[in-house]
Amino acid sequence: MPDKGPLSFGSLIPGARDAGQRKDAEPAPGVSAQAAPPKGAPAAPAQAAPVRPAPSPSERPEAAAAGAKSLFAADVAEGVALSCDAGAAPLDLLAELALHRSAETPLCVGVLGPAGSGKSVVLNTLLDRIERLAAAARRAPGSPFVGETLTLRLEAADLEGHPATAIAGALYGRLAIDAPQLGLEASCAARDPGLAAREAFERLDAASRQLQAERRLLEEAEAHRARLTDTVLYETPGSKVDADVARRRGVINAAMARFGLGGDAVAAYKDMVRTLADSRGASRVSFVANLFWGLKGQANRLIWAAVLALVAFGVGLAQAHQGAWIGWIAAQPEMGEAAGFASRNVGWLEVLRLACYAGAALAVASNLWRGGRLLRLLSRSDELLKADLADKRRESDGFIAHQARRAHDLGAEVERLSRKAAEAERRAGGQASSAASEPSPFAADLVRQQAQRFIAAVGAQMDKAGAGTPRRIILALDGLDRVEPARARELLGFSPGRGFVEFVALDPAAIAGGPDELARWIAAPLSVPELYGRRDPAEQMRALLGAREAGAPAPAAPDATRSALDEPLGPDEEALLQALAPIAGTTARALKRFFNLYRLLRALAPTRARPALALALALDCAGARADFAALETSLLGPGDELVFDHHRIGPRLAAALRALASAHARIGKEELREAITEVRLFSPPA
Structure with a gap:
């Protein structure tokens, strides 16, 4: 009988493909066989294995102090008692089997025992040993073990629907974090290329349309921001400036009527407020000057003031030189009587001069009063308009910033979808636009079929992936005792496929059919009661009472350079x-x-x-x-x-x-x- 070594170790799964075709890398030449660990030999302390690799107990803050004691022991703990007695050797051997490069997959190992026997502790201990051995294999060149692994721990009660769909969903979520490229390749391989290309282009078109809509909204928001003054002043009932104008409509109408601005006085007033709000520097000075010169009646008053001032100035000159002009009049023939009259009434020139100056001052005061009153009205409305604009601009600027970010994000999404569509078209052979594939009309459950293809594609892609990609996936399924027997059999009957090593914890009594039924799915049944029967209860109690002694050396890393399974x-x-x-x-x-x-x-x-x-x-x-x-x-x-x-x-x-x-x-x-x-x-x- 030829020696095939661990190559032939694999479970026979009804309906699953033969896993014997896989040819993994052989162990490096010159690797010597390793004898089985002696019973009772100390091994590394185990710990619970979550979905992500967990730190060793010595790295945890709560266990940093040597000799730390537990206040109350949990049901599912690290299994410290298994790390220091005869139970360690079988678990180390199973860890080697799970990671051996020559072990055929799929492989299913059963952690069997009645409720409360410690199956979860053993499962967690196994996962811890596997992770520690994988870490040692990554550091050891030519190791017979696979170093790049991914551990996925699931609870049977948390899995809903068909096992393939539930496991594929959990696996995809884990790959998206730890091995995104592998998850992407497998998800693409799980779907029809033509259908995937068509859906990729549909998503690209939808995203492009949304991007255009968001950009139009951004342009409209920017245009609205540009004409915000008109919007607040003319189109926003209930604004501060609108309420103030409505409250003082009578005063505004009277003021505008005095300046000859007939028609809609409020509209004309708002036009002046808008002009004042938009003016800055010299233009603002020009606007204010126009209130005292450009409006009806304002220029006339200034002109009359100037004329009266000139008259008063002239009268003053006449009064100052009265002797000269009265003498000139008297020297004229037939003007003597006029010269006498002027001489007798020359005192009225002072009265006339003062009257002219008073008229000029009155005209200027009237101009200033009319313009200043209108300026006060406009200034108050301008302040209220600025307050309204400040509030509206904050809202508008916030909306524009949000819209700009959304347009930018959608632009990046469109670029990403464009690359995905191009990649999907390449996978489909350039036929996506001319002949889109349709789902099979005979597919009873398309999602389940895609989940099965995804899991199979993960196993196939692991052989082709580059460095750093998982080469083996450790799937731990616990809690089968807590689901219905039919559901437990359904979960057991699903084989993930090549590249997967499955550990299941269950009570055989919960599965109808007995050992013969379990043999259909489980290649290596580990009896937890027998494993725990090897332990010394006193040693276990010492472990619970005191953990490690203070100053005890840290457990040595597993030897990943050789395997006990390689002995021919x-x-x-x-x-x-x-x-x-x-x-x-x-x-x-x-x-x-x-x-x-x-x-x-x-x-x-x-x-x-x-x-x-x-x-x-x-x-x-x-x-x-x-x-x-x-x-x-x-x-x-x-x-x-x-x-x-x-x-x-x-x-x-x-x-x-x-x-x-x-x-x-x-x-x-x-x-x-x-x-x-x-x-x-x-x-x-x-």
């Missing part, structure tokens, strides 16, 4: 397996389970105990409980040699003993006792 089968073992094969069963599933479990358990047993291990394992895989019980009964006989009464044992056990004799294999009580212990560890609990 010897010729005697191959002959023994061939001789016991008819005893283990005649179906492919039974034979594969017998071979797989022997390859796994032989690393836990010394060489002298391997014939007994093969015998006990063959009977266990065949489901021969009575014959297995007969093996246990043989241990109760006197002496160190096994003695069987061939007249009382069953034909299967008799054939197995004959097969051992034909293979020249001898077993003793001690070897058989050790073998039965190991077989029970990897057998579903009774």
Whole structure:
């Protein structure tokens, strides 16, 4: 029988594709075999494995102080008791199996036991060992283990719908964070290229239309911002300036009527307010000057004031030079009488001069009073308009800024969708615009089919992905005891596919059908009661009371340079397996389970105990409980040699003993006792 090593280790999943076609990288040449860890050897402390890799207990703040004690132990803890006793060796071996490059996938490992037996603790401990071994493999060149892994821990009660849809959704969310390129490639491969291209272009068109609409809104907002003064002044009822104008409409009408501005006096007034609000510097001075010169009656008053001032000035000159002009008049013939009259009434010139000056001052005062009153009205309205504009501009500027950001974000989204559409068109071979694919009319559940294709594509893409991309996905499914048996069987019956190693924690009693039903899905059943039965209760209590002693050295990193699973089968073992094969069963599933479990358990047993291990394992895989019980009964006989009464044992056990004799294999009580212990560890609990 040729030695295939861990390559053949994989579960037989009904309806799943054969995983035997995968050819992973072989271990580097020169890697020596590693002996099985001795029972009771200390191992690294375990910890719960969340979806993302968790820090070791020594890195956590609450456990930074050496010797820190727990106040109250949780049900699902790090499993500290498993890290320091015989339970560590099987878990380390399963961690090696999960990450070995030559292990075939899909692989399903069952963590089996009744409720409260500690399945979640064992599951968390397993995940912790896997993550620590993967970290060590990344640092060790030529390691036989896969270093790039992704751990996904799920609760069965949280999974809704078909298992493929639920697991694909959780996996996609995790890949989007840790391996986005792998998630993108797998999601594209899971869909029809033509349909994906058409939908990509539809999303691009929709985003482009939305971008154009948002840009139009931005342009309208900017235009509204530019004419905000007109909007507030003319089109916003209830604004401060509008309320003030309405309250003083009579005063405004009278003022505008005095200046000859007939028609709609309020509109004319608002026009003047708008002009004042828009004027700055010299233009504002010009506007104010126009109030005292350009309006009706204002210029006339200034002209009359100027004329009267000139008259008063002239009268003053005449008064100052009265002797000269009165003498000139008197020298004229026939003007003597006039000269006398002027001489007698020359005092009235002072009265006339003062009257002219008073008239000029009155004209100027009237001009200033009329213009100043209108200016006060306009200034008050201008202040109210500025207050309104300040509020509206804050709102408008905020809306414009928001709209600009939205347009910018949509522009970036359009660019991203454009690249995705181009990539989708490339995947579809340039046929997206001419012949768009349609979903199959016979697809009962298109989402489920796409989820299955996505999970399969993840497994296929992991072999092609570059450095840093996960090469194996560890899927941990807990809580199957807390769902209906039919739902538990549905979740168990779903195989993720190549590249996935699945760990499931469940109570076999909750699954109808017993061990034969579990054997359809689970390749390596780990019995939690048997695992916990190896522990020393006193040692566990010491762990709960004191944790690590102060100053104890940190646990050593796993050795990722070699694996106990790489030890080849010897010729005697191959002959023994061939001789016991008819005893283990005649179906492919039974034979594969017998071979797989022997390859796994032989690393836990010394060489002298391997014939007994093969015998006990063959009977266990065949489901021969009575014959297995007969093996246990043989241990109760006197002496160190096994003695069987061939007249009382069953034909299967008799054939197995004959097969051992034909293979020249001898077993003793001690070897058989050790073998039965190991077989029970990897057998579903009774």
